[in-house]
Amino acid sequence: MTARELSYLDHNATTPVRPEVVEAMLPYLREHYGNPSSVYALGQRARKAVEQARAQVAAFLGAASEQEIVFTSCGSESDVMAIEGACEAPGQKRKRIVSSPIEHDAVRLCLDKLKRRGFAASVCAVDGFGEAELASLEELIADETAVVSVMHANNEVGTIQPIARIAALAKKRGALMHTDAVQSAGKIPVDVKELGVDLLSISGHKINAPKGIGALYVRKGARLGQIVTGHQEKNRRGGTENVASIVGLGVACELAKKDLAKSAHYLELRRKLEAGVLAIPGSRLNGHPERRLPNAAHFSFEGVDGHQLVVALDLEGICASAGPACSSGASMASHVLTAMGCPEPLATGSLRLSMGWGTRESDVDRLLAVLPKTVEKLRRVHAAL
């Protein structure tokens, strides 16, 4: 089956690289292959491209200066650079980290590592919609807190967090505020000044740039220890810059900024999608009814295994995703749905549908044409087990 015939409804997993991004990158893979640290013209050509992309990313995020942008290899690295970097900044004495129970594994596993190094990490309470509870955060954030890390929008259910209010709580206690904006960037406005954050992570492959490129916003004056040692990125991150992908990320940020106005189009499509899916008996929507990413919807179906549902949709040419699967291939309840108090039988019967650049109404129609009978068939299989 060709990519054209697929209905790709998994833009929160990854996105296609836009042709404008590919075109901008190609000269830096072919002729302008210099190392940006080299002094001769070939190197300086690459340097100029890297700095132009830095300005594009800074403009996209509303940073005060392009010097506040550090290029990394991915969203995960940006998260680790922010949290571990904040904890291990030179002279940093604070030993506590505050986060939420619905973070991406890049954050969760980083917290586990830091706990083994003697840091205390605690997570706040979230409500049934997956929204972090401010009272719980206020209680946890103390003078001993080095960094608070709460994601801007959740990658499974799409709930958007009150980051500006959380950042104000962190600031009151002198802690750095980090947000993982990997899922929100390009889908809703992301402005570091409005959010009031010190550190913010993004990833190229969620905004139609290639995989393997990311960026971290570091507010001027925020001090971080170095995680990938070396002299590049003004001694903040070692490693010869991935010039072509950095150029791609810059262009993708420009395009994403322009396209933000199209979120109303996704909301329209989502309304149709949700009405169609929720007409299936025994289905429910997860995540916040309003404060949620406009491009995505997350559902649970009684008596269905989410993993089997994804496989069945794949056979129909539709790409979607479920929660994590165990080694036997059966679905497990995700840590996000568990934290939200979703009962296990519903948590294991979940389906995330996410739209983005290139999604057509016909993709939604195709999904709605096959989903009811697919759910029905899988329910019969499930009941017979």
Ligand code: PLP
């Ligand atoms: N944070 C969130 C919320 C994500 O959804 C992802 C990827 O799915 C990441 C971080 C990791 O980004 P990357 O795949 O670029 O490492």
